[in-house]
Amino acid sequence: VQFLSAPNGTPLWVSEAEPGSVPDITAARMHCLSALYKAAADGLPTLADAGYQGAGIGIHHPFKKPRGSSHLRLHPDTQTRNALLRSVRALGERAAAELKERWRTLKRVTLSPNRIGPIVKAALVLNNAWR
Structure with missing residues (x-):
């Protein structure tokens, strides 16, 4: 599942689920890169x-x-850039953690990807109503 969050870590959007064998970049091309x-x-x-x-x-x-x-x-410049990006991205990762921690059903999902997407989307709606 690909997700987008606001800079403060609020989850905004989730994609349909893809099988675990689909790399992130491929899923992103299918769902959100455009x-x-x-x-x-x-x-x-x-x-x-x-x-x-x-x-x-x-x-x-x-x-x-x-x-x-x-x-x-x-290179040390690249290491520094990576560290800075990861520190700022931590707020965005909060969105995934918030969805997974608040909605236990998302912690260890073993369903078919066809069934996971609607569950994650429902969790996003409930999460935003919870705020």
Whole structure:
């Protein structure tokens, strides 16, 4: 499930669920990247996790070390950028934690992805009404 949150960590939107084998970037391309590109063009960049590497302009994410380079270190500037992004993104991660912690049914879901999406969307509606 992909989600978008406000800068203060309030959950705003959740996508349909995809099977666990679908990478974040693929799910994002299917559900939300076009809207995020439009937002970036209007001056609202997006902070994302490292799974969005390669997403494109306006999507800011930490950089991962290239595969097979476990002996190499990222440049100190890149390490600092990653640390800053992760610290700011922590507020956005609050949205996922809020949904999972408030609605126990989302902690260990073993249903088919076709059935998870409506449950997560219902939790989002209830969560926003709870506020």
